[in-house]
Amino acid sequence: MEMHQVxxxxxxxxxxxxxRAAEECHVAQPSLTRAIKLLEGELGGDLFxxxxxxxxxxxxxxxxxxxxxxxxxxxxSARALAAMINDGEIGALKLAVSGSIELGLILSHxxxxxxxxxxxxxxxxxGTGPQIVEYLKSGDAELAVGTSIGETWDRLDxxxxxxxxxDIVLSRSHRLGSQETIDLADLKLERFLLRxxxxxxxxxxxxxxxxxxxxxxxxxxxSDQDLMALLDANIGxxxxxxTVNTPQSLVRTSVxxxxxxxxxxxxxxxxxxxxxxxxxxxxMLRAAxxxxxxx
Amino acid sequence: xxxxxxxxxxxxxxxxxxxxxxxxxxAETQNISLSSRLSAYRKDSSDRRPEFAKAYDDLVExxxxxxxxxxxxxxxxxxxxxxxPDENGRLISLSxxxxxxxxxxxxxRGHWCPYxxxxxxxxxAIHSEIARLGAGVISIMPDGAQFTxxxxxxxxxxxxxxxxxxxxxxxxxxxxxxxxxxxxxxxxEAGVELEKYHGNQGYFLPMAAKLIVGRxxxxxxxxxxxxxxxxxxxxxxxxxxxxxxxx
Numbered sequence: 001m002e003m004h005q006v007x008x009x010x011x012x013x014x015x016x017x018x019x020r021a022a023e024e025c026h027v028a029q030p031s032l033t034r035a036i037k038l039l040e041g042e043l044g045g046d047l048f049x050x051x052x053x054x055x056x057x058x059x060x061x062x063x064x065x066x067x068x069x070x071x072x073x074x075x076x077s078a079r080a081l082a083a084m085i086n087d088g089e090i091g092a093l094k095l096a097v098s099g100s101i102e103l104g105l106i107l108s109h110x111x112x113x114x115x116x117x118x119x120x121x122x123x124x125x126x127g128t129g130p131q132i133v134e135y136l137k138s139g140d141a142e143l144a145v146g147t148s149i150g151e152t153w154d155r156l157d158x159x160x161x162x163x164x165x166x167d168i169v170l171s172r173s174h175r176l177g178s179q180e181t182i183d184l185a186d187l188k189l190e191r192f193l194l195r196x197x198x199x200x201x202x203x204x205x206x207x208x209x210x211x212x213x214x215x216x217x218x219x220x221x222x223s224d225q226d227l228m229a230l231l232d233a234n235i236g237x238x239x240x241x242x243t244v245n246t247p248q249s250l251v252r253t254s255v256x257x258x259x260x261x262x263x264x265x266x267x268x269x270x271x272x273x274x275x276x277x278x279x280x281x282x283x284m285l286r287a288a289x290x291x292x293x294x295x
Numbered sequence: 296x297x298x299x300x301x302x303x304x305x306x307x308x309x310x311x312x313x314x315x316x317x318x319x320x321x322a323e324t325q326n327i328s329l330s331s332r333l334s335a336y337r338k339d340s341s342d343r344r345p346e347f348a349k350a351y352d353d354l355v356e357x358x359x360x361x362x363x364x365x366x367x368x369x370x371x372x373x374x375x376x377x378x379x380p381d382e383n384g385r386l387i388s389l390s391x392x393x394x395x396x397x398x399x400x401x402x403x404r405g406h407w408c409p410y411x412x413x414x415x416x417x418x419x420a421i422h423s424e425i426a427r428l429g430a431g432v433i434s435i436m437p438d439g440a441q442f443t444x445x446x447x448x449x450x451x452x453x454x455x456x457x458x459x460x461x462x463x464x465x466x467x468x469x470x471x472x473x474x475x476x477x478x479x480x481x482x483x484e485a486g487v488e489l490e491k492y493h494g495n496q497g498y499f500l501p502m503a504a505k506l507i508v509g510r511x512x513x514x515x516x517x518x519x520x521x522x523x524x525x526x527x528x529x530x531x532x533x534x535x536x537x538x539x540x541x542x
Contacts, residue, residue: 001472041360042361043473067498071466071471072466075466075467076463082388108384112384116386283461283463284384286439286494287440287494288384289439290441291441
């Protein structure tokens, strides 16, 4: 199928009117109708029910609409990005990243994008899950990287990038720091360091309770930097996702019965036009081999 | 008794290979030209999975009716620019490749497609000759690097495989088609998980194509295989590159 056929189809699907769609696409109506007929031939069925002057999407049309839109947007952004680079424009990328995720995860991709532009302007916003959703809603960020915020707003596009498990982290000088394995029972008297900036905080506390541990016996932090400082000073026992790096002074281990996982996802606002830079970055993150880069 | 067992033995020798891998190996070891490899595989495959062969025939017939020989960028046309990530996440542009010499662009259906595998391996085999002629090779497919990474390694591909996520670039070239419900069903049964490879529910694929782009960015030779079980012969490709060098 061809770009113009898809463009005409999307215009009719949006306006539900062949005349108006032809005007929008600056094309004579017979040409538009012919192009859509060809597309229907290729897809093997009618896309519209014609009830002059209106058009209604058939079930096949309904099904193809989001699929062809995604493909068309991808083609448009590819073309627009090439034009931007060719014209020497400055690329801008506004990205919200959950405070529970290391920026390092995505930096190689940012750098790849930066290399293709003569200049690129970055805006990195940090926050909790709900704050990230707000950044997306307000348009302060075009894309977000976070975990488990998919259900909070029905206008979110989300793509799972990878999943990872949490480790238990403690100081080498902690009384359990040199122990071969740690059991649930060893943790009975411990004070836990809970990350308020982590989307999985509630789930972790619930899991501790289920395993008979006192989740209220705790310290709270709201950044990994502070968590690391406290752990380094041998204050409390923390839980960190595998991709959050820790210094040599800390021990990472797992405890049977305390298994926690999270999905790292990319989010965007469904139906909102993305800039070519954001669209390209979105595709780069989705294409990436996360298994390899996070192992 | 003895006669029968000899006949059985012969039958065994002639029998269809049981797996795709076996069929691919057989096609590669018993044939010299790419076209004979492709048709050997096609034959084995249609003996093994006649329902696939039938669905593919129908698809090709449907697409051929629409095509009229004009699908994809034409000879002499400017090839659209791309910026696509390779299997290692590096963003590669057509213009950066053209700065080094002509480029052979192979549009492929995916890492799971046996015909593409035969084709890309035969391209790998002539890669040093292509390089000697000052040209580069790139494959573009809709699969993510999670799949193309291992594919490049396992097949010893000496060129990058780019991920065209959501088939945007392939659509720009006018090369995508929808596989339709029948093939979608067959793929699901056969464990070809396009949704996973593409990261979307589209079930679109690109038509297999070879485009040779000169340093001026224009298409110097092309072959779009709506009949994707046939591909451009590597020697034809070398001949074009030689001509480009002289011209």
